[in-house]
Amino acid sequence: MTLVIDGLSKSYGHVVALDQVGFRVEPGDIFGFLGANGAGKTTTMRIVLDILRADSGTVTWRGRPNIDLPRRTFGYLPEERGLYPRMRILDQLVFFAGLYGVPAGQARRDAVGWLERFRVTDLADRRADELSKGNQQKIQFIAAILHDPEVVLMDEPFTGLDPVNVALLRSAFLELAARGKTLIFSSHQMEMVEALAGAIAIIDRGRLVTSGPTGEVRRRAGRPIVRLAVEADPELAWVSSLPGVRLIRPGPHVSELTVEPGTDPQSILRAALARGGVVTCFEIADASLEDVFIELVGRSAGDGSPAGARAAVESAA
Amino acid sequence: MSGGHPDGSLMPNAGLVARREYVEKIRSRAFAVATGILIAVAVGAALIPIGLRAVDRGQITRIGVVSSDPAVTARVVDLVSAYLNPVPPGTDSATVRPHYQLSPQMDLASGLAGVHAGRIDSLLEVTIGSDGGLDFTFHGNDGPTSATIQRLQVATFGAAVVEYSQSLPHTGSGPAFHVPSFETQPTDRGSSVAPIDPGAMGSRTLLASILVVVIFITLTVYGMWVATSVASEKTSRVMELLISAATPRQLLVGKVVGVGAAGLTQYLAILVPATIVLALQDPIATALIGPADPGEAPLVGLTLPILLAFGFFILGFLLYAFVYAAAGSLVSRPEDIQQLAMPLSFVSMAGYFAAIFGMTAINSSAVAFLSFVPFFSPYVMLSRVMLGHVDAWEIGLSLALLVAAIAISTWIAARIYGAGVLLYGQRPGFRTFLRVAIRPDGG
Numbered sequence: 001m002t003l004v005i006d007g008l009s010k011s012y013g014h015v016v017a018l019d020q021v022g023f024r025v026e027p028g029d030i031f032g033f034l035g036a037n038g039a040g041k042t043t044t045m046r047i048v049l050d051i052l053r054a055d056s057g058t059v060t061w062r063g064r065p066n067i068d069l070p071r072r073t074f075g076y077l078p079e080e081r082g083l084y085p086r087m088r089i090l091d092q093l094v095f096f097a098g099l100y101g102v103p104a105g106q107a108r109r110d111a112v113g114w115l116e117r118f119r120v121t122d123l124a125d126r127r128a129d130e131l132s133k134g135n136q137q138k139i140q141f142i143a144a145i146l147h148d149p150e151v152v153l154m155d156e157p158f159t160g161l162d163p164v165n166v167a168l169l170r171s172a173f174l175e176l177a178a179r180g181k182t183l184i185f186s187s188h189q190m191e192m193v194e195a196l197a198g199a200i201a202i203i204d205r206g207r208l209v210t211s212g213p214t215g216e217v218r219r220r221a222g223r224p225i226v227r228l229a230v231e232a233d234p235e236l237a238w239v240s241s242l243p244g245v246r247l248i249r250p251g252p253h254v255s256e257l258t259v260e261p262g263t264d265p266q267s268i269l270r271a272a273l274a275r276g277g278v279v280t281c282f283e284i285a286d287a288s289l290e291d292v293f294i295e296l297v298g299r300s301a302g303d304g305s306p307a308g309a310r311a312a313v314e315s316a317a
Numbered sequence: 318m319s320g321g322h323p324d325g326s327l328m329p330n331a332g333l334v335a336r337r338e339y340v341e342k343i344r345s346r347a348f349a350v351a352t353g354i355l356i357a358v359a360v361g362a363a364l365i366p367i368g369l370r371a372v373d374r375g376q377i378t379r380i381g382v383v384s385s386d387p388a389v390t391a392r393v394v395d396l397v398s399a400y401l402n403p404v405p406p407g408t409d410s411a412t413v414r415p416h417y418q419l420s421p422q423m424d425l426a427s428g429l430a431g432v433h434a435g436r437i438d439s440l441l442e443v444t445i446g447s448d449g450g451l452d453f454t455f456h457g458n459d460g461p462t463s464a465t466i467q468r469l470q471v472a473t474f475g476a477a478v479v480e481y482s483q484s485l486p487h488t489g490s491g492p493a494f495h496v497p498s499f500e501t502q503p504t505d506r507g508s509s510v511a512p513i514d515p516g517a518m519g520s521r522t523l524l525a526s527i528l529v530v531v532i533f534i535t536l537t538v539y540g541m542w543v544a545t546s547v548a549s550e551k552t553s554r555v556m557e558l559l560i561s562a563a564t565p566r567q568l569l570v571g572k573v574v575g576v577g578a579a580g581l582t583q584y585l586a587i588l589v590p591a592t593i594v595l596a597l598q599d600p601i602a603t604a605l606i607g608p609a610d611p612g613e614a615p616l617v618g619l620t621l622p623i624l625l626a627f628g629f630f631i632l633g634f635l636l637y638a639f640v641y642a643a644a645g646s647l648v649s650r651p652e653d654i655q656q657l658a659m660p661l662s663f664v665s666m667a668g669y670f671a672a673i674f675g676m677t678a679i680n681s682s683a684v685a686f687l688s689f690v691p692f693f694s695p696y697v698m699l700s701r702v703m704l705g706h707v708d709a710w711e712i713g714l715s716l717a718l719l720v721a722a723i724a725i726s727t728w729i730a731a732r733i734y735g736a737g738v739l740l741y742g743q744r745p746g747f748r749t750f751l752r753v754a755i756r757p758d759g760g
């Protein structure tokens with residue numbers, strides 16, 4: 001009853017894009033798919049959709065291999081957005097839904113409904129090349145889901161959207177999940193994944209690093225975070241002298257610290273009080289997804305590491 | 318994909334793709350402009366049959382005459398020649414160019430040798446009976462319905478009558494008039510039968526050349542339409558969505574059919590005004606080149622060749638279009654298509670030249686061979702049908718091979734397309750084409 005991705009390997013010439021990648025996505029989940037640039041997210045999605053064939057490995061949905069499933073099982077929002085530049089938006093939506101087997105009349109009604117939801121009814125008669133990038137992206141999202149697929153794969157659906165549209169898209173995600181659809185999306189925006197995804201997988205340079213329910217991954221992979229604020233002591237210079245404690249994000253009001261496994265976070269509070277400080281904030285939290293990501297992907301990054309991850313590691317040190 | 322796959326069938330997706338393609342093509346400005354220009358050209362071309370008639374007029378059919386009596390031969394030459402080359406009333410006979418040239422031959426053997434050598438087109442053998450009556454045997458490849466034969470039958474009858482009246486004793490009682498017989502004997506010049514009136518050869522060659530040129534232009538232009546259309550879907554990146562919604566085969570077939578239908582629409586738009594000009598042809602011809610000769614070879618008997626030409630044209634388009642589509646799927650920018658399509662246009666050009674030059678040796682075995690080779694047959698078989706003799710089985714075999722080649726090329730093209738549309742930044746070249754055809758997933 002799940003989407004099972006098992007042992008996927010894929011090479012382009014001598015570039016290994018995927019190496020034995022496997023994870024499971026439960027039906028009805030919103031699943032976050034994370035990885036640095038070039039990690040293999042897009043490649044994995046294409047293999048799931050059967051528009052690319054893996055060198056080895058299988059993908060099954062509800063027990064059936066993906067290559068035997070009708071194409072309408074899946075909806076896809078490609079990373080490279082693209083519509084017919086000279087075609088009317090509504091016509092395109094009806095055309096794509098038609099390819100998935102949706103009768104034109106129904107497709108037209110549903111498309112108009114979604115355009116209303118995204119507050120872009122005025123776009124229906126416009127040509128795609130007249131649209132802004134963010135608006136094209138919303139249209140592309142509608143194209144991905146108009147045929148009511150069981151599984152929707154979205155490659156970075158949130159990039160380029162303004163906060164209002166991000167909120168609209170998020171609520172659409174939640175509604176689809178509530179209707180039992182399985183949503184898989186890749187993103188580089190960790191807060192978004194944290195907020196939306198019930199489970200995640202992280203891949204790094206073609207290898208699966210971790211996967212599972214989001215909270216579990218955060219607890220398992222990351223060190224607990226302590227948020228601390230002491231009155232009249234924004235620097236908190238003394239914490240570095242505590243064994244197993246590191247100041248990772250100094251802030252003007254609240255600073256964040258990590259605690260090595262085996263170190264009791266309460267020791268920080270005791271130390272602060274022992275110094276006679278007035279503690280205005282003390283909070284122990286699971287590591288943020290961002291920390292987990294940097295921990296898992298940034299740490300292993302060698303020479304070929306993505307620039308973004310390395311920069312993040314440096315700023316954290 | 319296996320036959321049992323839920324997306325295995327072509328319809329309705331190929332139909333949807335074809336319709337979208339068709340509508341977009343028809344609505345485009347470039348289409349309207351090109352069609353407008355072509356209509357103008359076609360109306361001009363519709364005047365061609367008048368030109369054809371003028372060409373046929375310049376054509377001289379050479380007929381040798383032989384009999385056992387040189388005097389009889391000379392008289393038959395004069396009489397038949399006078400009948401076959403009438404001087405229109407009111408014209409000076411010195412200014413009229415004869416259509417038929419009759420010449421006496423030494424004997425039957427040297428006459429037939431002349432036909433074989435191409436010195437004369439045919440030989441008229443006159444047999445003088447014991448009672449002085451004449452019988453005629455025509456050695457030539459003209460069919461019994463050809464204008465030459467029909468007119469010769471009348472002419473020889475006239476010659477027999479004149480000969481009979483001259484041999485009558487003046488007393489008035491002689492042998493009864495012997496009604497001359499007229500037989501035709503094919504001369505085997507190259508092929509078993511070549512039922513084409515040499516008088517119509519000129520016009521047929523011209524018409525065949527025009528059809529071959531039209532097919533060449535069409536295959537190249539509409540083939541490029543297909544390739545450009547595929548490449549622009551890659552450029553606009555709509556491709557990735559397309560192939561996640563439909564199979565490469567559905568997309569390919571839809572595209573080729575849609576573009577083909579747009580091409581046919583363009584043809585229709587061109588044909589209608591051209592047909593109107595054709596319908597008004599007689600008055601125009603009379604005004605331009607004078608009235609038709611009695612019995613002048615009309616442009617009939619061409620319906621079958623033209624229908625066949627249409628069939629070969631459609632199939633040829635399909636064959637080339639699938640390869641063009643595969644080529645288009647490999648380039649990232651439409652500008653690169655030219656380069657990738659170059660080898661294909663060489664193939665097309667080879668077929669074109671084979672057909673054009675083959676017209677001078679239409680019954681040679683090389684031409685016959687090429688008329689079965691799928692990428693060439695649309696051209697070469699067309700000129701064979703127009704100008705030489707072709708058996709029905711040959712046409713059938715050629716068509717069957719063409720259809721088989723289309724099936725194979727669809728399969729290979731779908732393979733290349735499925736892999737090619739996700740490849741960006743490839744060097745556009747023939748080697749890329751081959752590499753992807755052999756190992757689509759090699760990346």
Ligand SMILES: Nc1ncnc2c1ncn2[C@@H]1O[C@H](COP(=O)(O)OP(=O)(O)OP(=O)(O)O)[C@@H](O)[C@H]1O
Nearest residue numbers: 012015017035036037038039040041042043740760
């Ligand atoms: N067509 C191709 N030819 C050669 N190499 C490719 C091709 N497509 C992808 N790759 C390589 O495969 C690896 C994985 O690429 P992929 O696009 O799946 O990464 P990604 O995780 O989606 O990255 P991003 O976050 O930047 O989108 C990369 O090293 C990439 O260079």
Ligand SMILES: [Mg+2]
Nearest residue numbers: 041042079155
């Ligand atoms: Mg990607």
